[in-house]
Amino acid sequence: MTGIQEETQLGETNNPNRINDCENSFSYQSHLTKHEKSSSGRKPYQCRECQKGFSRKSSLMVHERTHTGLKLYQCSEGCKSFSTKSKLTLHERTHTGQKPYQCSEGCKSFSTKSKLTLHERTHTGQKPYQCSTCQKSFSFSDSLIQHQRTHTGQKPYQCSECSKSFNRKATLTKHERAHTGQKPYQCSECSKSFSQKFSLTEHERTHTGQKPYQCSECSKSFSQKSNLTAHERTHTGQKPYQCSECSKSFSQKSSLTAHERTHTGQKPYQCSECWKSFSRKTSLTTHERTHTGQKPYQCSECWKSFSRKSNLTKHERTHTGQKPYRCSECCKSFSGKFSLTLHERTHTGQKPYQCSECWKSFSIKSNLAVHERTHTGYKPYQCSECQNSFYYKSSLTVHQRIHTGLKPYQCSECCKSFSQKSSLTAHERTHTGQKPYQCSESQKSFSRKITFTHHEGTHTGKKPD
Secondary structure, three states: OHHHHHOOOOOOOOOOOEOOOOOOEOOOHHHHHHHHHHHHOOOOEEOOOOOOEEOOHHHHHHHHHHHHOOOOEEOOOOOOEEOOHHHHHHHHHHHHOOOOEEOOOOOOEEOOHHHHHHHHHHHHOOOOEEOOOOOOEEOOHHHHHHHHHHHHOOOOEEOOOOOOEEOOHHHHHHHHHHHHOOOOEEOOOOOOEEOOHHHHHHHHHHHHOOOOEEOOOOOOEEOOHHHHHHHHHHHHOOOOEEOOOOOOEEOOHHHHHHHHHHHHOOOOEEOOOOOOEEOOHHHHHHHHHHHHOOOOEEOOOOOOEEOOHHHHHHHHHHHHOOOOEEOOOOOOEEOOHHHHHHHHHHHHOOOOEEOOOOOOEEOOHHHHHHHHHHHHOOOOEEOOOOOOEEOOHHHHHHHHHHHHOOOOEEOOOOOOEEOOHHHHHHHHHHHHOOOOEEOOOOOOEEOOHHHHHHHHHHHHOOOOO
């Protein structure tokens, strides 16, 4: 009878089971007893295995299952067993799709109350978990725990394969896939697989064309957040990545990594066809196209194809006439940045490329390469008609016109034709009377440079080559 009397419901008008200190009231004596134990801190039920105490016998029974491994509650789908009924209830919602906890803002539903509580903080901005070291606050307890490891340096999750440690379990899981080769995330469009979910999400945007990340400065959009962050630095000028060797700074970490290889000489990317090595993966990808002949970048105007995107961009400017690179010295504009760089050297006189044989310097690297052939005697351009060889491709082109008789340069005044543009230019001066080469000694002027050079020899006594 005692048990029955304990569970007898008491009237609301006359409820003696009230606790004076906390003002909580209960309908059943058993509920009052449980509450009193939790309020007093008394834990009369102790685990015989680990000595942990509990205020309720039911809590002790649930806890003991962690030692025995007993799982009384089985999923009706037959897929899994659980030690508590509450865990089974949560699991079953993965089958039914039930989400009984709805956000009061009406934006989302959840299968557990705890997930709803966490979500609601995105609306309220509540951050109840504060770091005792730097006072930074977080919405979630696990976010605080992970953050605190940045202070302690603790990395509790270790890879069993290579012993590398991580401060997040999720990061370890991703890392382990590098060993197993596991790629659980597959694209439904092209069946390509990925080891990380965010990599799949980014890949899927190549199919949908979605670019959700927009620059607030120029409204340019990007498919990846990291690309937007890198782009925004072109506006701010921020370069947070600095080389420890030469102090040069970069806006992207990948650019710093590639730059550091200029100091170490490291070239980790090797071509499987010719074994040539490269410091950047993009350089290897571009190089491999010289073997495959692949030209994936096509002009929408004339359908010409290119192996590099940058070459397509430059080419497209021949259609649009766009010249976005402007010289700050003379305001001349150029379609390519490289062309501007070369032009600026005409103002500065900079010649950064030096011959190791005679120390002659050049403003263009390709000019140095051609010059070095005068030392080595290497003439890579050979005429298929007479086997004559040349240092320059342009020299071969001009020479071949001797065999073909081609004279593509015509005078607009008298219609006379020439095989070389320089010959046409010199001829046109017979019509205009222009004499651009003037002797500083005698002030005499000449229409041709070769005639001017011969004349200078009369003053210096030096015979022209």
